[in-house]
Amino acid sequence: MLAGLLFAIHDADDQPDRLAATLPFGGLTLIEYQARLLIAAGAAQIILIVARATPELLGAISRIGRRGVAVDAVRSAAEAAEKIHPLARVLMIADGLVTTEGIVAGLAQEGGDALLVVPETDAPTGFERVGGQMAWAGVARLEPGRIAEVARLPRDYDVQSTLIRVAAQARAAHVELPVTALRDGHGIEHHAGSLDRRSRTVLAASVAGRRGWFDRYVLAPVARWTLPLLVYRKVPGEGVAAAGAILGGLGLFGIASGFAATGLIAVLLATMTLALGATLGDLRDQPRLVLAERIAAVAMPLIAILLFGWAVRAATEDGAPLASAITLAVLAGLGERAIPSATRRSWWGSPSAHLVVVTVSAMLGVPMLGLAVASIYAAVTLADAIEKLRQQP
Structure with missing residues (x-):
């Protein structure tokens, strides 16, 4: 079973009263687009770790549920650990990540912990360092136990960053991002104007990648x-x-x-x-x-x-x-x-x-x-x- 893990934590850079995950993207919201990628990869359950419930987020959650998957909104790693099946593979997408279906599907295969990475010298803004002169490129495959480990830590820890660090310490495999992906719009975006430009590139690349x-x-x-x-x-x-x-x-x-x-x-x-x-x-x-x-x-x-x-x-x-x-x-x-x-x-x-x-x-x-x-x-x-x-x- 594949479970998806999404985040709606960070506010938009140019709209402080709005979550970056709920910014418009391709006629819907960014988090809905991310959920669509997870569902296309085979996810039967989606967990959303949210900072607060906004009208835009509630509407997005409702629309995601119409796609035939179980959707749960939680506020902490402990709540997420309770919702995820212990035998599930967890596919995590970073808050604000824009990517294509092929990139997500590549990490959805059977296997242990794996991090999508890019060399630090090529990493755009928002990519976190994971050691070995690599930076996390926004997609990870995790064992459910990693979420349980983070749940035992203090609640004020950033769940997304801590999960990446825990997986890196557990010697998660590194899967390098294809060199063309950054050109095709792959990246983390929390700015509405930049997201609009990036989404145009990704929409075109989604057709070109067929x-x-x-x-x-x-x-x-x-x-x-x-x-x-x-x-x-x-x-x-x-x-x-x-x-x-x-x-x-x-x-x-x-x-x-x-x-x-x-x-x-x-x-x-x-x-x-x-x-x-x-x-x-x-x-x-x-x-x-x-x-x-x-x-x-x-x-x-x-x-x-x-x-x-x-x-x-x-x-x-x-x-x-x-x-x-x-x-x-x-x-x-x-x-x-x-x-x-x-x-x-x-x-x-x-x-x-x-x-x-x-x-x-x-x-x-x-x-x-x-x-x-x-x-x-x-x-x-x-x-x-x-x-x-x-x-x-």
Whole structure:
């Protein structure tokens, strides 16, 4: 069992009457974002050590609870020790830490005490020294006994700092922060203005960090510019989903009406819009909308490919394009079903990636070549995914 440990202790530097953990972040609060990272890593319980109960914090706790995890707010290490299961692994995130899902997931694996660290020479403000010329980078995996040790100390000790020192004295393993993480916004922030700038970087990096070349090299550059605007202008998730659906519908109509290249481009843009909408909905706790957008982002490219094959068959009076399109859709659909996102290799295909291949071939006037190449690509992806599944214990 994995339990998350969060803190809402420090006041914001520029808003002394507000906890830094409740500052706005990506359309929610920072502590809600941290809780989302823990839940994505597998946490079934979240403990919040708080300094005081503010209206913003109470609202955040209520919204975290809606994600289906047990949430307990406590004021001391002793109370936290009582709430955490003795056999749980504790994943702790620093008060005010901004990071990405991949960083947190890396510390969520089985094992003993471990500290995420960075060389002192590279450590930004707020990172605590842990010895060995290293500084704590804000994430730690702890045994429950560490919290019990701190609970036996005087109450005026800083719980977060003391836990790190106790773990360091117990020779916790050091896991070095990836060199790109600081560039992607990883850091501790207690200032509202700086947090706003950092959150924009992290939101874009969260898309760029996904596996798969389409997400990383096509979707991520678009997300870097558009996602922060959608968040901070409070564009409703339903509006993004509607825009994607309308654009996709127009694209499919265009393919069926003989404007194949234009229609395929429109469907590709619609798929990207739906993917961005799913990220936005995930931040805003809209699980049904997220599920619908993710399904549409997979189904729409496959439908477009089938329509394209049908359109080419009608134009050439040759059944090969439609047969190739059907084969491609089946292979791509099976591959998407068989590949867990966490184990996806960067070169593997996806419905969106196959749609890019078909769209480029349509623009170049060689539709059959594009369908054939994409079908082979889908077959190789599926075959490699099956072999990887067979190698798992």
